[in-house]
Amino acid sequence: MSNVKENRWYSKDHEWVEKVSGNVVRIGISDFAQHQLGDIVFVELPDEGTEVKAEETIGTIESVKTVSDLFSPVGGQITKINSQLNDEPELVNSEPYEGGWMAEIEIQGDLEEQLSALLSAEQYEKFLEE
Template structure:
């Protein structure tokens, strides 16, 4: 099993959510997801002040193997974007939970966090192969 982090919540689309305080969260993709994608070569993130909706597309990620949609695990307004990924998308492969984060969102509906998976639930989900 690739690593996960206990302080995070996870979506079944393999995005993680870190609560930053108040209604603000940071979003990225899981270690499992980056491992499955392979070498990441391009990321198209949502932009500042964009509105994102839970379970809807918030961007695209491309690797040497494939291109995949990124899905927002929560609804709200983008208040931070990791612009460094434009020049160094491989950061997601190297540090998916640290410097490889994607966006920060001011949530409009914090209750959506309740639908996300804990670390243990995510590990079980991934091990069942329902990915």
């Protein structure tokens, strides 16, 4: 069973969203996703300042098995990326909800409206069981 964290929202593409402060959220991939990918060897992230739309591809995650797109679960502007992943992409495997986060995004528009389009932790767990 995958580890699903409370106080986060999830996309059906297996990205998570966590409120950081104000209209800023942090995103990453779920424990389920990192298990599916296997050992992650490279992460390509967008540049800070990039405008993104919800469900838009914003980077790639390369594992020993495959290369997978990283989608933004929300729309806004990338304010920070986790540059530590350049040297330690394996953090996505060992700490998908902590050190393996991907980017911070300042939401444009209504934060609660964007989050309501995602799955709660409970809904995500049920989605994984399907």
